[in-house]
Amino acid sequence: MTVLVIPLVSTGNVPQLSTDLILHTLSNEFQFVQAVDSTFVHPFVGPLDYVFGQDDPELYKNVPHKQYSTGLELFHNESKDLYVLQQRSPVIQGYLNNFIKRSIVPLLNKYGIDEVVIVDSYGALDEDVLVPSSIATRNGNPFSLGVIDLNSIGDMSRVFDTSLNLGENSNQTSNIASTLFTFTEQSLQQEISTRQEVFKFVYHLLNSQLNSLKTIKYCSLFVHEGDNSYDASVLCEYLPQAIDKLNKLENLQAPVSWKGVYGQNPIRTAFDEGIYM
Amino acid sequence: MLFKQWNEFVAPRHELDSPIIARNDDSLQLLSLPEVHMPETDLSKYKNVVLTTKIMDPLFPSKLLSAEKIADITTTLKIDESQDVGESENHSWDYEENFPNEVGFKRDSNNRRLLSFSSPIFAFKDTIIIMIEENFIKMSAIFSNVIAEQVINHLLINGNPDLNFIAIGTSDRILNIKKLTQDHCSLEPPEFVTGFIGSILTQLISKEVNVFTGILAPSEGPIGFEKMTLDVIKELIDICQELLDIKSTEYSVDCQRMWRLDGAAIGAQSGLYI
Numbered sequence: 001m002t003v004l005v006i007p008l009v010s011t012g013n014v015p016q017l018s019t020d021l022i023l024h025t026l027s028n029e030f031q032f033v034q035a036v037d038s039t040f041v042h043p044f045v046g047p048l049d050y051v052f053g054q055d056d057p058e059l060y061k062n063v064p065h066k067q068y069s070t071g072l073e074l075f076h077n078e079s080k081d082l083y084v085l086q087q088r089s090p091v092i093q094g095y096l097n098n099f100i101k102r103s104i105v106p107l108l109n110k111y112g113i114d115e116v117v118i119v120d121s122y123g124a125l126d127e128d129v130l131v132p133s134s135i136a137t138r139n140g141n142p143f144s145l146g147v148i149d150l151n152s153i154g155d156m157s158r159v160f161d162t163s164l165n166l167g168e169n170s171n172q173t174s175n176i177a178s179t180l181f182t183f184t185e186q187s188l189q190q191e192i193s194t195r196q197e198v199f200k201f202v203y204h205l206l207n208s209q210l211n212s213l214k215t216i217k218y219c220s221l222f223v224h225e226g227d228n229s230y231d232a233s234v235l236c237e238y239l240p241q242a243i244d245k246l247n248k249l250e251n252l253q254a255p256v257s258w259k260g261v262y263g264q265n266p267i268r269t270a271f272d273e274g275i276y277m
Numbered sequence: 278m279l280f281k282q283w284n285e286f287v288a289p290r291h292e293l294d295s296p297i298i299a300r301n302d303d304s305l306q307l308l309s310l311p312e313v314h315m316p317e318t319d320l321s322k323y324k325n326v327v328l329t330t331k332i333m334d335p336l337f338p339s340k341l342l343s344a345e346k347i348a349d350i351t352t353t354l355k356i357d358e359s360q361d362v363g364e365s366e367n368h369s370w371d372y373e374e375n376f377p378n379e380v381g382f383k384r385d386s387n388n389r390r391l392l393s394f395s396s397p398i399f400a401f402k403d404t405i406i407i408m409i410e411e412n413f414i415k416m417s418a419i420f421s422n423v424i425a426e427q428v429i430n431h432l433l434i435n436g437n438p439d440l441n442f443i444a445i446g447t448s449d450r451i452l453n454i455k456k457l458t459q460d461h462c463s464l465e466p467p468e469f470v471t472g473f474i475g476s477i478l479t480q481l482i483s484k485e486v487n488v489f490t491g492i493l494a495p496s497e498g499p500i501g502f503e504k505m506t507l508d509v510i511k512e513l514i515d516i517c518q519e520l521l522d523i524k525s526t527e528y529s530v531d532c533q534r535m536w537r538l539d540g541a542a543i544g545a546q547s548g549l550y551i
Binding site: 035038039040042043044045046047048049050065067068069070088089092093094095097098101102168194195201203204255256257259260261 | 301302303304305306307308310320417418419422424425426450456459460461462463465466467468469470471472473474475476478479482483
């Protein structure tokens with residue numbers, strides 16, 4: 001079974017940070033596959049990232065001529081048949097549908113993906129996410145995992161026929177996705193709303209006639225904005241529940257790019273001469 | 278453009294707080310892409326192409342270089358009425374109220390909202406300069422990406438086979454001037470570049486262009502309104518003079534004079550009050 005992990009750009013960038021941890025901790029297993037069409041994400045060009053102490057960026061050792069990273073890159077772990085997408089900049093406002101349809105769906109076709117795992121994070125201020133309001137009901141578990149099992153093409157259309165039952169009562173629209181994913185009992189989230197990015201992902205994946213796709217999984221972590229590097233390692237502990245092929249990661253390795261993430265940049269000087277024009 | 282301290286709205290926290298060009302949060306439909314119209318002018322006789330943004334305008338004093346405008350690149354995005362942002366929509370930034378001269382939407386006969394930009398192409402000697410006026414208040418990043426893709430495609434097909442690509446831009450993530458080439462990246466993590474120059478470099482890298490040079494200067498401020506220190510500007514002028522083989526001794530003086538005129542170089546040039 002071929003699995004693709006897609007991190008959503010969400011609260012605290014926790015899915016991206018966790019992806020960094022997975023890729024760099026297992027850098028001897030993962031290899032760069034290709035740069036993905038980044039038309040619909042904010043422009044990004046940077047150097048190749050690596051773990052402190054490595055002579056060369058190990059993730060890119062199969063492409064020795066490569067000098068630059070771009071906004072979207074795909075990596076593959078051959079022994080686990082696991083693909084991981086790293087998204088380094090957010091989707092341009094208004095172009096999320098285009099991004100999924102034009103950049104993501106072709107990847108699923110090209111690599112015959114059987115299972116997609118969408119990784120998300122949210123905080124207390126994210127109004128679009130439906131979570132219990134009472135802390136007591138959260139039960140101390142910040143992680144959620146939901147699954148859509150698609151055994152046949154017929155199931156795909158059935159899922160949407162039953163789920164997209166857009167009744168006259170507008171309240172139904174926010175809950176229609178409750179039948180889309182089957183969440184585990186321990187999950188903090190028990191449903192998704194149509195305003196969440198994951199809903200658009202599911203809609204386009206189910207309506208793109210992807211023959212090989214059998215399962216869509218959604219997992220999310222409740223986080224607080226701030227220094228989210230700890231949240232990223234917490235998410236990594238939970239991810240093996242969603243990604244069967246991923247064992248518990250030992251000795252997490254963060255790339256050198258993290259050193260500038262949380263307020264460690266030098267103070268700027270160009271505005272010394274005044275902030276007014 | 279003036280960022281007044283007494284403006285009533287909250288300044289954008291992030292460049293992602295860009296204007297909402299289409300209200301399709303609840304839509305599952307694809308949004309149309311900007312259409313880029315490249316001029317039919319013959320560009321094959323030029324050996325160098327400089328791709329840059331308006332902030333670098335003082336590097337190319339037109340009189341001194343005898344630079345002439347030879348064509349325009351026009352880009353238009355048409356947004357259907359159904360995806361249009363309502364006039365009474367509350368934005369975190371009310372651009373039209375606060376910057377009426379910056380945002381100028383038009384409508385076509387079908388009542389579609391049109392966002393249109395025109396970018397000039399200048400030429401001097403064997404060099405062409407393509408200069409995009411970036412402005413985070415009115416220009417979505419989709420324009421940068423689409424223009425960059427179309428321009429590089431056009432130049433690779435219609436330009437000189439040995440065309441030398443030179444991209445000059447800024448980044449607020451670096452501390453000194455960086456030179457990038459097709460086989461050497463002088464950026465160190467976590468440095469990176471975004472904006473139009475990021476789009477151009479993405480295209481040059483993904484299309485595996487044989488020869489390109491990227492010059493990145495450290496800057497501060499939002500996209501389209503970047504500021505650089507005087508030391509950086511001096512260094513940038515020297516690099517540009519060498520790259521484009523400009524012999525004139527007046528060049529450096531002229532560039533600095535223009536930079537001061539543009540008010541791009543010195544923050545407090547005009548004092549505390551305007």
